[in-house]
Amino acid sequence: MSKFTGLNYRRPAYLLMLMNLLGFFLLFMANGYNPNILYIGAGLLGLFILIYTIIVLCNMGDKFIVLMACMLITIGVLLLCRINIQYGIRQIVWVALGGAAFFASYAVYYNIRFWNKLWMLYLLGGIGLFLATLIFGDTVNGSRNWISLGSFSFQPAEITKILFIMFLACNFSKSWTDPFYKITPKWMTWLGTYLFIGFLVLQRDWGTILVFFFIYIFMIYVYEKNLRFLALNVGAAAIVAVLGYKFLYHIQVRVSSWLDPWADISNKGYQITQSLFAIASGGYFGRGIGNGSPSYIPEVHSDFIFAAVCEEMGVFGGAAIILLFFLIAYRCFKIAITAQDPFDKAVCLGLTLMFSVQTFIIVGGVIKMIPLTGITLPFVSYGGTSIVVNFISLGIIQAISAKEERRTGGDSHESK
């Protein structure tokens, strides 16, 4: 068995450390020798070593996913420090909290075995969060999706994503078979999904709508033998999209500023053109950490962080990030495929799709491949809720992978 013998997961860990040391040291030199940058880098490195040591020592399943997520976080924190050191400091706190949430969700998910019975809880929980947002929410950048509790504010929709995936998994894993007042689980799921999406429309959170919708569609494709139901959903969505385009100004603006942002650079096309300027100025190898001007890009610390990556680390740096996400998705798909428990399989698939679709939507939007809808880039963007929720998702995937590994006796994921 290769549990501790092979170098196959140590070498990438060393690479991560090297990248962390080099990155923060370079930024330290480029940014007027601000010692805080070194402290942040050291803190981050310490956190990663701690998290990773626990994973390896406790033999918690897949050893690579967290490493790759840490790589993304390193790049994210590096850029956040460069944009505004305060973001970097706060992000470190979120990462620490996220790490704790990771182990908590791992332990909770691993040890409790009746998750597949709680569909009602997920549904009501999701609805409750949406209602709370509508009643107590604040509007930020045109989307009413923040709740503030004193000085602390969070985005309930991020949490709802996990609830939604668990809710879907109950149905698709066939662990929920009893009709609810004569409505079969299939149609209850359908109803629940569009109810969530309906709430998101009220919040004008178009990016999250797309994430929910695509997760649902992919899940239907995987689990529904008869593809007519899939076609029905896609067809209905297409009609709604066309109607939305005809009647909703918000959507028209997004489409027109996608088709031709140059027509109105200083106004509607401002965000996307600033992002394109940054990417175009970066070229293949970037202008170098600290040499670019990401501050020209609006929302650069959250939705548009990918443009800053491209400006300072180049198109190749951006492509590397996309490939890292792809590798994470690939590992997660592998876990979903090998998972034996149907509920675990469905949850793992849903979470994997969440990462993939979210990455595709925001990166595609920032580079103007698809219309722009604001959403965070997992692990890279600044944001407490986003980081913590992504860590929770990773914790669940990790728990599923650990279950499987222990069942098969050790190395089902340690491919060589």
Add this chain to the structure above:
Amino acid sequence: MNPNKRIIHVLVVVCVMFLSLVTYLLYFNMFQAEEVATNPYNKRQWEDEKFVKRGNIYDANGILLAETEVDGDTRIRRYPKGRLYSHVIGYYSRTYGKSQLEMLYDKELLGHGDITISFNELRSGYDLNLTIDHSLQQYAYDQLGNRQGAVVALEPATGRILALVSRPDFDPAAESLEQNWNAIVEQENSPLLARATQGLYPPGSTYKIATTTAAYEKGLIGTTFEDTGLFEKDGLKVSNYGEKAYGTIDLKQAFSVSSNFVFCSLGYEMGPETVQETAQRFGIGKSFDFDLAMSKSQIQYKTMYPADAALVSIGQGQLLMTPLHVAMMSAAVANDGKMMTPYLVDSITTASGLTLSTTKPSLFSQSMSRDCAEYLDELMQNAVETGTGRNARISGVAVAGKTGTAENETDKDHAWFVGYAPADDPKIAVAVLLEYDGGAGGTNAGPIARNVIRRYLGM
């Protein structure tokens, strides 16, 4: 049903999604990034300038034409000669971007590629030394006066631009530009159009130089014509200027009096193929690297009929040329048939006087044989001596030239004069265009060319 098979399908879809992101990113960088990065709204372009004192621009004799004044963090680009070079040097504004030399030589003016690393220390960009003779430029500008048009003067043997004037013009100082931008843009006579290099005009009878070249090579120069004053073929009717009929004349006389009848007949007889081929040899439809943005001279026919060939032979129809290109045509005659690539930037030097690069003259197109050039030289001298170009005569110097009166969409013709001098050892070739002048080419354009030549030759 085991969902794994479908999960693999989804994995493939996700794989395609990620790959499409990478592909699009690379595509954007390969094909769109350059244009996007140089958009004037991209504020990054101005960042480098914080540490750079933009280079100066000088004329051929070291007269300062553009400089940058540094005042703390602000940079003011000054043009001591004001509007005179608005279509050569262009403008430089944070709001409206850059144009002409300021745009095309931006990297050099900012000293890019300089390997010295300096921290917060003001670096100097490179200086441009132009081929332009400032006193001639000023003189040509004054000669043109308030008329709309262009004057181009160049050295036939090398292609060095000696003067390049377009009017109307504008004040290129950033401050004035930003204040008057809307007025300038909306003005009907488009002052932002660099007529000499970007204006496209029918060359009119000046194009008979090219037609004569074709006739020479087809062995048609011995032909005599019965000029009735009205060319009428295939529904096309072209009369001579002033409706004159010249009777029995040969090609030399026809060139001198600029007979449309004769040249239409030649074009009709030689046919579309020859006419197209000749145009090509004169570089029409061909783009070339010039130091300023150039409009491409064009001859646009899907299919060309003999009547079209007749029309093109007198410089009308779908034939359009820039004044600079017309000047190059006469310079080719002056330079034994060799059309040189024009250039404006003679050398690039560092602030400390080190020369980084010098432009070498290069051949653009062999437009005609040496013998043909000698024949045309004789015809063009004769046209100035006794023909339509009499207004360009200078005592003591043999001037060769050709006038043109180009019909256009209005009832006021463009007036042209193109020529060079001294005929035995050409030092300068000149093209003058007066937009919508209304008169004959020799009347108003000829004297301007004469004066510019005289001034340059120091007479």
